[in-house]
Amino acid sequence: MYKPTILVTIPNHDDTTRYLFAWSKPVIKLAHQEKDKITILKDKQANLKEFTNTVEKIQPSFIFFNGHGNETTITGHNNQPLVDADTNIEVLKNRIVYALSCQSAKKLGPKSIKQGTKTYMGYTEDFIFVYDTNKKKHPEKDQTAGCFLSASNQTAISLLEEKTTGQAYADSQNSFQKTIRSLLTSESKTEQSSMMRFLIWDMKHQVCLGNQDAKI
Amino acid sequence: MTNTEKNLIELVVSRLQTMPENLAISIGSEGTFKKKDLIKHVKKSDSVGKKIVKVELDYLRSLKDIAQSVLNNV
Amino acid sequence: MDIILYDKLCYNKFMTDSERFLKIYANLPVNLRNEIIVVLPDVGPMTWNIAYLEISNDTKLSKKILEKLSNFKII
Numbered sequence: 001m002y003k004p005t006i007l008v009t010i011p012n013h014d015d016t017t018r019y020l021f022a023w024s025k026p027v028i029k030l031a032h033q034e035k036d037k038i039t040i041l042k043d044k045q046a047n048l049k050e051f052t053n054t055v056e057k058i059q060p061s062f063i064f065f066n067g068h069g070n071e072t073t074i075t076g077h078n079n080q081p082l083v084d085a086d087t088n089i090e091v092l093k094n095r096i097v098y099a100l101s102c103q104s105a106k107k108l109g110p111k112s113i114k115q116g117t118k119t120y121m122g123y124t125e126d127f128i129f130v131y132d133t134n135k136k137k138h139p140e141k142d143q144t145a146g147c148f149l150s151a152s153n154q155t156a157i158s159l160l161e162e163k164t165t166g167q168a169y170a171d172s173q174n175s176f177q178k179t180i181r182s183l184l185t186s187e188s189k190t191e192q193s194s195m196m197r198f199l200i201w202d203m204k205h206q207v208c209l210g211n212q213d214a215k216i
Numbered sequence: 217m218t219n220t221e222k223n224l225i226e227l228v229v230s231r232l233q234t235m236p237e238n239l240a241i242s243i244g245s246e247g248t249f250k251k252k253d254l255i256k257h258v259k260k261s262d263s264v265g266k267k268i269v270k271v272e273l274d275y276l277r278s279l280k281d282i283a284q285s286v287l288n289n290v
Numbered sequence: 291m292d293i294i295l296y297d298k299l300c301y302n303k304f305m306t307d308s309e310r311f312l313k314i315y316a317n318l319p320v321n322l323r324n325e326i327i328v329v330l331p332d333v334g335p336m337t338w339n340i341a342y343l344e345i346s347n348d349t350k351l352s353k354k355i356l357e358k359l360s361n362f363k364i365i
């Protein structure tokens with residue numbers, strides 16, 4: 001039976017990537033449960049050399065990037081570039097990509113689609129999330145950050161559940177919407193309104209480019 | 217800086233002052249910021265400050281029909 | 291003409307700032323009404339609720355509030 005090959009990059013060198021690292025665990029757990037072939041480049045392994053060699057070796061159908069970035073680049077450990085629009089964009093060809101990485105869907109995403117990437121999901125602006133500094137040492141217990149990261153990661157979860165890229169994107173958008181709706185009621189706490197503007201921002205700037213019917 | 221821009225900064229700073237002390241914000245590779253830092257950046261009107269003002273203004277303008285747009289997507 | 295388009299046109303062209311504010315306020319979730327919406331010199335920050343009190347009573351202050359909200363395109 002066909003099982004997709006998945007590559008996940010999860011650097012862990014600052015507060016932000018530490019949170020992404022913690023909240024990517026449910027995605028990785030699901031991939032293991034589904035017995036998908038999953039390769040994880042974590043911490044220092046999320047560097048250009050390892051990334052390039054791994055892609056060449058395992059030919060992943062789905063790449064889930066966690067990390068920083070900008071309009072043309074996705075980065076890994078210590079913000080080293082892993083994919084850049086002008087140097088190695090062909091590494092994404094024929095793959096489905098989800099980049100939890102600031103702004104990469106603005107230029108890198110559309111260019112990669114033109115160069116043969118099946119689907120590119122990501123953000124056209126900075127991905128911003130709120131977190132509780134009292135829970136920094138245990139980011140997996142921080143439900144404030146969890147509102148953002150679980151909505152975002154719903155994309156990857158839906159893909160692992162064999163949904164199409166279009167459905168995965170819709171599921172993630174619905175997850176953002178659900179959280180926003182719950183914060184709009186009279187029973188939400190005043191401090192939770194701090195989250196609202198950034199949830200709306202992230203939801204608005206999340207995109208799904210290319211083939212909407214692809215599956216991993 | 218125009219009067220409108222100054223007024224906007226004043227508004228955003230007032231709104232940020234109501235943010236709980238224990239919360240911080242991650243803005244990608246710009247870094248992570250607590251309330252005090254955000255207010256400093258907004259007053260300086262640097263790249264981080266401008267970003268926060270943009271997010272805030274976008275949000276305020278979306279309040280016109282926030283209930284409707286959320287209900288439409290149920 | 292489509293009723294939604296007609297409503298939008300009315301909203302944009304024929305409503306006063308005060309009417310627009312009151313319509314938005316009525317549709318604003320309850321927990322957001324305590325958020326600061328405007329800062330006036332000599333008065334300081336004001337929330338949606340306080341702005342509503344001024345505007346619904348057509349006070350002198352309400353003109354200044356509406357001007358700022360309109361400049362920022364919040365209403």
